Amino acid sequence: MRILVVGAGAVGGYFGGRMALAGQDVTFLVREARANELAENGLVIKSPKGEARLSNVKTVLSARIDGPYDLVLLSCKAYDLEAAMDSFAPAVGPATTILPMLNGMRHLDVLGERFGKENILGGVCLIAATLDASKAIVQMTDMHAIVFGELDGAARPRGDAIAAALRTGGFDVDVTDAIVQQMWEKWVFLATLAGSTCLFRASVGAILGAPGGEAAMRALFDECAAVAASHGHAMRAPFEQRSRTMLFAPGSALTASMLRDIENGLRTEGDHVLGDLLARRKQDRAAGATPSMLELAYTHVKAYEARHAR
Structure with missing residues:
Protein backbone atom coordinates (compact mmCIF):
# COMPACT_ATOMS: atom_id res chain seq x y z
CA MET A 1 0.00 0.00 0.00
CA ALA A 178 -19.50 3.38 15.08
CA ILE A 179 -16.74 5.83 14.18
CA VAL A 180 -19.05 8.86 14.05
CA GLN A 181 -20.22 8.12 17.59
CA GLN A 182 -16.63 7.80 18.76
CA MET A 183 -15.68 11.06 17.07
CA TRP A 184 -18.49 12.85 18.87
CA GLU A 185 -17.45 11.32 22.18
CA LYS A 186 -13.85 12.39 21.78
CA TRP A 187 -15.08 15.84 20.80
CA VAL A 188 -17.09 16.17 24.02
CA PHE A 189 -14.09 15.10 26.10
CA LEU A 190 -11.65 17.36 24.27
CA ALA A 191 -13.92 20.41 24.28
CA THR A 192 -14.35 20.03 28.04
CA LEU A 193 -10.63 19.58 28.64
CA ALA A 194 -9.55 22.36 26.26
CA GLY A 195 -12.29 24.75 27.28
CA SER A 196 -11.64 24.40 31.00
CA THR A 197 -7.83 24.29 31.04
CA CYS A 198 -7.61 27.23 28.64
CA LEU A 199 -10.25 29.28 30.45
CA PHE A 200 -8.59 28.81 33.83
CA ARG A 201 -5.01 28.51 32.48
CA ALA A 202 -4.40 25.52 34.73
CA SER A 203 -4.28 21.75 34.92
CA VAL A 204 -7.30 19.63 35.81
CA GLY A 205 -6.01 19.15 39.36
CA ALA A 206 -5.46 22.87 39.89
CA ILE A 207 -8.94 23.70 38.62
CA LEU A 208 -10.56 21.09 40.84
CA GLY A 209 -8.68 22.51 43.82
CA ALA A 210 -9.94 26.04 43.19
CA PRO A 211 -13.24 27.38 44.58
CA GLY A 212 -15.99 26.63 42.07
CA GLY A 213 -13.61 24.86 39.73
CA GLU A 214 -15.21 21.43 39.84
CA ALA A 215 -18.70 22.87 39.37
CA ALA A 216 -17.55 24.86 36.34
CA MET A 217 -15.93 21.81 34.73
CA ARG A 218 -18.97 19.64 35.36
CA ALA A 219 -21.22 22.29 33.84
CA LEU A 220 -19.03 22.45 30.74
CA PHE A 221 -18.94 18.67 30.35
CA ASP A 222 -22.72 18.40 30.74
CA GLU A 223 -23.25 21.17 28.21
CA CYS A 224 -20.97 19.58 25.61
CA ALA A 225 -22.58 16.18 26.17
CA ALA A 226 -26.03 17.74 25.70
CA VAL A 227 -24.98 19.12 22.31
CA ALA A 228 -23.88 15.65 21.21
CA ALA A 229 -27.13 14.13 22.45
CA SER A 230 -29.20 16.72 20.60
CA HIS A 231 -27.44 15.65 17.39
CA GLY A 232 -28.18 11.96 17.93
CA HIS A 233 -24.95 10.97 19.66
CA ALA A 234 -25.63 10.75 23.38
CA MET A 235 -22.61 9.63 25.39
CA ARG A 236 -22.47 5.91 25.98
CA ALA A 237 -22.16 4.92 29.64
CA PRO A 238 -18.62 3.41 29.48
CA PHE A 239 -17.23 6.45 27.67
CA GLU A 240 -18.94 8.87 30.03
CA GLN A 241 -17.53 7.04 33.04
CA ARG A 242 -13.97 7.02 31.62
CA SER A 243 -14.22 10.70 30.74
CA ARG A 244 -15.46 11.71 34.17
CA THR A 245 -12.70 9.66 35.79
CA MET A 246 -10.03 11.52 33.78
CA LEU A 247 -11.60 14.96 33.95
CA PHE A 248 -12.29 14.93 37.68
CA ALA A 249 -9.19 13.21 39.05
CA PRO A 250 -7.89 15.18 42.08
CA GLY A 251 -4.33 16.35 41.62
CA SER A 252 -4.25 15.49 37.91
CA ALA A 253 -1.60 17.28 35.84
CA LEU A 254 -3.68 16.80 32.67
CA THR A 255 -3.98 19.78 30.32
CA ALA A 256 -5.09 20.20 26.72
CA SER A 257 -2.68 20.78 23.85
CA MET A 258 -4.69 23.94 23.17
CA LEU A 259 -3.48 25.36 26.47
CA ARG A 260 0.09 24.53 25.51
CA ASP A 261 -0.49 26.37 22.23
CA ILE A 262 -1.64 29.45 24.15
CA GLU A 263 1.28 29.26 26.57
CA ASN A 264 3.66 29.06 23.62
CA GLY A 265 2.04 31.97 21.76
CA LEU A 266 0.73 29.81 18.91
CA ARG A 267 -2.51 29.62 16.96
CA THR A 268 -5.23 27.43 18.41
CA GLU A 269 -7.97 25.15 17.10
CA GLY A 270 -10.53 27.11 19.08
CA ASP A 271 -12.88 27.56 16.13
CA HIS A 272 -12.86 23.87 15.26
CA VAL A 273 -13.02 22.37 18.77
CA LEU A 274 -15.06 24.96 20.67
CA GLY A 275 -16.62 27.29 18.09
CA ASP A 276 -18.17 24.60 15.90
CA LEU A 277 -19.62 22.82 18.92
CA LEU A 278 -21.04 26.12 20.15
CA ALA A 279 -22.59 26.80 16.72
CA ARG A 280 -24.31 23.41 16.88
CA ARG A 281 -25.54 24.20 20.39
CA LYS A 282 -27.17 27.36 19.07
CA GLN A 283 -29.02 25.26 16.50
CA ASP A 284 -30.70 23.41 19.36
CA ARG A 285 -33.79 25.34 20.41
CA ALA A 286 -33.99 23.36 23.65
CA ALA A 287 -30.74 24.97 24.80
CA GLY A 288 -32.45 28.36 24.73
CA ALA A 289 -30.59 31.26 26.28
CA THR A 290 -29.31 29.35 29.31
CA PRO A 291 -25.85 30.41 30.58
CA SER A 292 -23.17 28.76 28.49
CA MET A 293 -19.77 27.70 29.83
CA LEU A 294 -18.90 26.69 26.27
CA GLU A 295 -19.55 30.21 25.02
CA LEU A 296 -17.41 31.68 27.80
CA ALA A 297 -14.53 29.31 27.01
CA TYR A 298 -14.75 30.06 23.29
CA THR A 299 -14.82 33.81 23.89
CA HIS A 300 -11.71 33.48 26.06
CA VAL A 301 -9.79 31.67 23.31
CA LYS A 302 -10.92 34.14 20.65
CA ALA A 303 -9.81 37.06 22.82
CA TYR A 304 -6.38 35.43 23.09
CA GLU A 305 -6.27 34.97 19.31
CA ALA A 306 -7.20 38.62 18.71
CA ARG A 307 -4.41 39.74 21.01
CA HIS A 308 -2.01 37.26 19.40
CA ALA A 309 -2.85 38.60 15.93
CA ARG A 310 -1.97 42.14 17.03
Whole structure:
Protein backbone atom coordinates (compact mmCIF):
# COMPACT_ATOMS: atom_id res chain seq x y z
CA MET A 1 0.00 0.00 0.00
CA ARG A 2 1.35 3.41 -1.01
CA ILE A 3 0.80 5.77 1.93
CA LEU A 4 1.12 9.54 1.99
CA VAL A 5 1.34 11.12 5.44
CA VAL A 6 0.52 14.83 5.29
CA GLY A 7 3.10 16.50 7.50
CA ALA A 8 5.75 15.06 9.77
CA GLY A 9 4.76 16.66 13.05
CA ALA A 10 4.04 14.98 16.36
CA VAL A 11 1.05 12.93 15.21
CA GLY A 12 1.73 12.23 11.54
CA GLY A 13 5.42 11.78 12.20
CA TYR A 14 4.78 9.30 14.99
CA PHE A 15 2.29 7.03 13.22
CA GLY A 16 3.91 7.40 9.80
CA GLY A 17 7.35 6.89 11.28
CA ARG A 18 6.33 3.71 13.08
CA MET A 19 4.92 2.28 9.85
CA ALA A 20 7.99 3.30 7.83
CA LEU A 21 10.27 1.66 10.41
CA ALA A 22 8.25 -1.52 9.90
CA GLY A 23 8.89 -1.44 6.14
CA GLN A 24 5.70 0.14 4.85
CA ASP A 25 5.87 2.38 1.77
CA VAL A 26 5.39 5.70 3.57
CA THR A 27 6.10 9.14 2.12
CA PHE A 28 5.79 12.36 4.12
CA LEU A 29 4.35 15.41 2.36
CA VAL A 30 6.26 18.31 3.89
CA ARG A 31 7.53 21.79 3.17
CA GLU A 32 11.09 22.27 1.98
CA ALA A 33 12.48 23.30 5.37
CA ARG A 34 11.09 20.19 7.07
CA ALA A 35 12.34 18.01 4.22
CA ASN A 36 15.84 19.38 4.78
CA GLU A 37 15.62 18.73 8.53
CA LEU A 38 14.54 15.14 7.98
CA ALA A 39 17.26 14.58 5.38
CA GLU A 40 19.90 15.83 7.79
CA ASN A 41 18.73 14.36 11.10
CA GLY A 42 16.26 11.64 10.21
CA LEU A 43 12.95 11.21 12.00
CA VAL A 44 13.47 10.65 15.72
CA ILE A 45 10.85 9.23 18.07
CA LYS A 46 11.36 9.41 21.83
CA SER A 47 8.88 7.14 23.53
CA PRO A 48 8.24 5.23 26.77
CA LYS A 49 8.77 2.22 24.51
CA GLY A 50 12.28 3.39 23.61
CA GLU A 51 13.91 5.73 21.10
CA ALA A 52 13.66 5.02 17.39
CA ARG A 53 15.33 6.75 14.46
CA LEU A 54 14.25 6.54 10.82
CA SER A 55 17.03 7.42 8.42
CA ASN A 56 16.51 7.98 4.69
CA VAL A 57 13.06 9.43 5.28
CA LYS A 58 10.97 9.52 2.10
CA THR A 59 9.60 13.04 1.63
CA VAL A 60 7.89 14.85 -1.20
CA LEU A 61 6.95 18.47 -1.88
CA SER A 62 3.46 19.16 -3.16
CA ALA A 63 4.68 20.25 -6.60
CA ARG A 64 6.54 16.95 -7.02
CA ILE A 65 3.77 14.48 -6.21
CA ASP A 66 3.95 11.97 -9.04
CA GLY A 67 0.50 10.41 -8.95
CA PRO A 68 -2.22 8.94 -6.73
CA TYR A 69 -1.57 7.21 -3.42
CA ASP A 70 -3.67 4.43 -1.94
CA LEU A 71 -4.02 6.08 1.47
CA VAL A 72 -3.64 9.68 2.61
CA LEU A 73 -3.16 9.97 6.37
CA LEU A 74 -4.15 13.50 7.38
CA SER A 75 -3.18 14.93 10.77
CA CYS A 76 -2.80 18.65 10.18
CA LYS A 77 -4.11 21.36 12.48
CA ALA A 78 -7.71 22.29 11.71
CA TYR A 79 -6.75 25.83 10.71
CA ASP A 80 -4.39 24.40 8.09
CA LEU A 81 -6.99 22.15 6.48
CA GLU A 82 -7.65 24.25 3.36
CA ALA A 83 -3.94 24.61 2.60
CA ALA A 84 -3.36 20.93 3.34
CA MET A 85 -6.08 19.90 0.87
CA ASP A 86 -4.47 22.01 -1.84
CA SER A 87 -1.11 20.42 -1.13
CA PHE A 88 -2.17 16.76 -1.28
CA ALA A 89 -4.82 17.10 -4.01
CA PRO A 90 -2.41 15.79 -6.71
CA ALA A 91 -2.08 12.58 -4.66
CA VAL A 92 -5.82 11.82 -4.75
CA GLY A 93 -7.13 9.54 -7.47
CA PRO A 94 -10.37 7.57 -7.94
CA ALA A 95 -9.17 4.78 -5.62
CA THR A 96 -7.52 6.96 -2.96
CA THR A 97 -8.83 6.77 0.61
CA ILE A 98 -8.37 9.74 2.94
CA LEU A 99 -8.15 9.03 6.66
CA PRO A 100 -8.27 12.29 8.66
CA MET A 101 -7.32 12.32 12.33
CA LEU A 102 -8.55 15.81 13.16
CA ASN A 103 -10.71 16.69 16.13
CA GLY A 104 -14.35 17.67 15.84
CA MET A 105 -16.61 16.99 12.87
CA ARG A 106 -16.53 19.93 10.45
CA HIS A 107 -13.53 18.62 8.52
CA LEU A 108 -15.58 15.65 7.27
CA ASP A 109 -17.90 17.98 5.39
CA VAL A 110 -15.01 20.06 4.01
CA LEU A 111 -13.09 17.00 2.81
CA GLY A 112 -16.22 15.39 1.39
CA GLU A 113 -17.09 18.46 -0.64
CA ARG A 114 -13.57 18.59 -2.12
CA PHE A 115 -12.81 14.90 -2.73
CA GLY A 116 -16.16 13.07 -2.49
CA LYS A 117 -17.69 11.62 0.66
CA GLU A 118 -17.12 8.07 -0.55
CA ASN A 119 -13.34 8.63 -0.34
CA ILE A 120 -13.37 9.81 3.28
CA LEU A 121 -13.16 7.67 6.42
CA GLY A 122 -13.81 8.79 9.96
CA GLY A 123 -10.87 8.56 12.32
CA VAL A 124 -9.75 9.16 15.87
CA CYS A 125 -6.17 9.08 17.10
CA LEU A 126 -5.29 8.64 20.74
CA ILE A 127 -1.82 9.88 21.53
CA ALA A 128 -0.09 12.54 23.62
CA ALA A 129 2.93 13.71 21.66
CA THR A 130 4.82 16.87 20.83
CA LEU A 131 7.92 18.08 19.01
CA ASP A 132 10.87 19.09 21.17
CA ALA A 133 13.40 21.81 20.39
CA SER A 134 15.37 19.47 18.13
CA LYS A 135 12.17 18.53 16.21
CA ALA A 136 12.22 15.01 17.65
CA ILE A 137 8.80 13.49 18.31
CA VAL A 138 8.25 12.98 22.03
CA GLN A 139 5.50 10.57 23.07
CA MET A 140 4.45 11.62 26.56
CA THR A 141 2.47 8.49 27.54
CA ASP A 142 2.40 4.92 26.27
CA MET A 143 -1.03 5.41 24.68
CA HIS A 144 -0.88 5.21 20.88
CA ALA A 145 -3.94 4.16 18.90
CA ILE A 146 -5.91 4.84 15.74
CA VAL A 147 -9.61 4.03 15.49
CA PHE A 148 -11.29 4.38 12.10
CA GLY A 149 -14.27 3.27 10.10
CA GLU A 150 -16.68 4.00 7.29
CA LEU A 151 -18.91 7.00 7.93
CA ASP A 152 -22.02 4.96 7.12
CA GLY A 153 -20.92 2.11 9.40
CA ALA A 154 -20.65 -0.42 6.57
CA ALA A 155 -17.84 -2.97 6.33
CA ARG A 156 -15.76 -2.71 3.16
CA PRO A 157 -12.61 -4.53 2.02
CA ARG A 158 -10.52 -1.36 2.13
CA GLY A 159 -10.97 -1.24 5.90
CA ASP A 160 -9.19 -4.56 6.39
CA ALA A 161 -6.38 -3.59 4.03
CA ILE A 162 -5.81 -0.25 5.73
CA ALA A 163 -5.92 -1.83 9.19
CA ALA A 164 -3.34 -4.42 8.16
CA ALA A 165 -0.96 -1.69 6.95
CA LEU A 166 -1.44 0.43 10.06
CA ARG A 167 -0.92 -2.48 12.46
CA THR A 168 2.59 -3.08 11.17
CA GLY A 169 3.54 0.09 13.05
CA GLY A 170 3.03 -1.63 16.38
CA PHE A 171 0.41 0.79 17.67
CA ASP A 172 -3.18 -0.14 18.49
CA VAL A 173 -5.63 -0.16 15.59
CA ASP A 174 -9.38 -0.69 15.72
CA VAL A 175 -11.88 -0.74 12.85
CA THR A 176 -15.32 0.20 14.07
CA ASP A 177 -18.83 0.50 12.66
CA ALA A 178 -19.50 3.38 15.08
CA ILE A 179 -16.74 5.83 14.18
CA VAL A 180 -19.05 8.86 14.05
CA GLN A 181 -20.22 8.12 17.59
CA GLN A 182 -16.63 7.80 18.76
CA MET A 183 -15.68 11.06 17.07
CA TRP A 184 -18.49 12.85 18.87
CA GLU A 185 -17.45 11.32 22.18
CA LYS A 186 -13.85 12.39 21.78
CA TRP A 187 -15.08 15.84 20.80
CA VAL A 188 -17.09 16.17 24.02
CA PHE A 189 -14.09 15.10 26.10
CA LEU A 190 -11.65 17.36 24.27
CA ALA A 191 -13.92 20.41 24.28
CA THR A 192 -14.35 20.03 28.04
CA LEU A 193 -10.63 19.58 28.64
CA ALA A 194 -9.55 22.36 26.26
CA GLY A 195 -12.29 24.75 27.28
CA SER A 196 -11.64 24.40 31.00
CA THR A 197 -7.83 24.29 31.04
CA CYS A 198 -7.61 27.23 28.64
CA LEU A 199 -10.25 29.28 30.45
CA PHE A 200 -8.59 28.81 33.83
CA ARG A 201 -5.01 28.51 32.48
CA ALA A 202 -4.40 25.52 34.73
CA SER A 203 -4.28 21.75 34.92
CA VAL A 204 -7.30 19.63 35.81
CA GLY A 205 -6.01 19.15 39.36
CA ALA A 206 -5.46 22.87 39.89
CA ILE A 207 -8.94 23.70 38.62
CA LEU A 208 -10.56 21.09 40.84
CA GLY A 209 -8.68 22.51 43.82
CA ALA A 210 -9.94 26.04 43.19
CA PRO A 211 -13.24 27.38 44.58
CA GLY A 212 -15.99 26.63 42.07
CA GLY A 213 -13.61 24.86 39.73
CA GLU A 214 -15.21 21.43 39.84
CA ALA A 215 -18.70 22.87 39.37
CA ALA A 216 -17.55 24.86 36.34
CA MET A 217 -15.93 21.81 34.73
CA ARG A 218 -18.97 19.64 35.36
CA ALA A 219 -21.22 22.29 33.84
CA LEU A 220 -19.03 22.45 30.74
CA PHE A 221 -18.94 18.67 30.35
CA ASP A 222 -22.72 18.40 30.74
CA GLU A 223 -23.25 21.17 28.21
CA CYS A 224 -20.97 19.58 25.61
CA ALA A 225 -22.58 16.18 26.17
CA ALA A 226 -26.03 17.74 25.70
CA VAL A 227 -24.98 19.12 22.31
CA ALA A 228 -23.88 15.65 21.21
CA ALA A 229 -27.13 14.13 22.45
CA SER A 230 -29.20 16.72 20.60
CA HIS A 231 -27.44 15.65 17.39
CA GLY A 232 -28.18 11.96 17.93
CA HIS A 233 -24.95 10.97 19.66
CA ALA A 234 -25.63 10.75 23.38
CA MET A 235 -22.61 9.63 25.39
CA ARG A 236 -22.47 5.91 25.98
CA ALA A 237 -22.16 4.92 29.64
CA PRO A 238 -18.62 3.41 29.48
CA PHE A 239 -17.23 6.45 27.67
CA GLU A 240 -18.94 8.87 30.03
CA GLN A 241 -17.53 7.04 33.04
CA ARG A 242 -13.97 7.02 31.62
CA SER A 243 -14.22 10.70 30.74
CA ARG A 244 -15.46 11.71 34.17
CA THR A 245 -12.70 9.66 35.79
CA MET A 246 -10.03 11.52 33.78
CA LEU A 247 -11.60 14.96 33.95
CA PHE A 248 -12.29 14.93 37.68
CA ALA A 249 -9.19 13.21 39.05
CA PRO A 250 -7.89 15.18 42.08
CA GLY A 251 -4.33 16.35 41.62
CA SER A 252 -4.25 15.49 37.91
CA ALA A 253 -1.60 17.28 35.84
CA LEU A 254 -3.68 16.80 32.67
CA THR A 255 -3.98 19.78 30.32
CA ALA A 256 -5.09 20.20 26.72
CA SER A 257 -2.68 20.78 23.85
CA MET A 258 -4.69 23.94 23.17
CA LEU A 259 -3.48 25.36 26.47
CA ARG A 260 0.09 24.53 25.51
CA ASP A 261 -0.49 26.37 22.23
CA ILE A 262 -1.64 29.45 24.15
CA GLU A 263 1.28 29.26 26.57
CA ASN A 264 3.66 29.06 23.62
CA GLY A 265 2.04 31.97 21.76
CA LEU A 266 0.73 29.81 18.91
CA ARG A 267 -2.51 29.62 16.96
CA THR A 268 -5.23 27.43 18.41
CA GLU A 269 -7.97 25.15 17.10
CA GLY A 270 -10.53 27.11 19.08
CA ASP A 271 -12.88 27.56 16.13
CA HIS A 272 -12.86 23.87 15.26
CA VAL A 273 -13.02 22.37 18.77
CA LEU A 274 -15.06 24.96 20.67
CA GLY A 275 -16.62 27.29 18.09
CA ASP A 276 -18.17 24.60 15.90
CA LEU A 277 -19.62 22.82 18.92
CA LEU A 278 -21.04 26.12 20.15
CA ALA A 279 -22.59 26.80 16.72
CA ARG A 280 -24.31 23.41 16.88
CA ARG A 281 -25.54 24.20 20.39
CA LYS A 282 -27.17 27.36 19.07
CA GLN A 283 -29.02 25.26 16.50
CA ASP A 284 -30.70 23.41 19.36
CA ARG A 285 -33.79 25.34 20.41
CA ALA A 286 -33.99 23.36 23.65
CA ALA A 287 -30.74 24.97 24.80
CA GLY A 288 -32.45 28.36 24.73
CA ALA A 289 -30.59 31.26 26.28
CA THR A 290 -29.31 29.35 29.31
CA PRO A 291 -25.85 30.41 30.58
CA SER A 292 -23.17 28.76 28.49
CA MET A 293 -19.77 27.70 29.83
CA LEU A 294 -18.90 26.69 26.27
CA GLU A 295 -19.55 30.21 25.02
CA LEU A 296 -17.41 31.68 27.80
CA ALA A 297 -14.53 29.31 27.01
CA TYR A 298 -14.75 30.06 23.29
CA THR A 299 -14.82 33.81 23.89
CA HIS A 300 -11.71 33.48 26.06
CA VAL A 301 -9.79 31.67 23.31
CA LYS A 302 -10.92 34.14 20.65
CA ALA A 303 -9.81 37.06 22.82
CA TYR A 304 -6.38 35.43 23.09
CA GLU A 305 -6.27 34.97 19.31
CA ALA A 306 -7.20 38.62 18.71
CA ARG A 307 -4.41 39.74 21.01
CA HIS A 308 -2.01 37.26 19.40
CA ALA A 309 -2.85 38.60 15.93
CA ARG A 310 -1.97 42.14 17.03
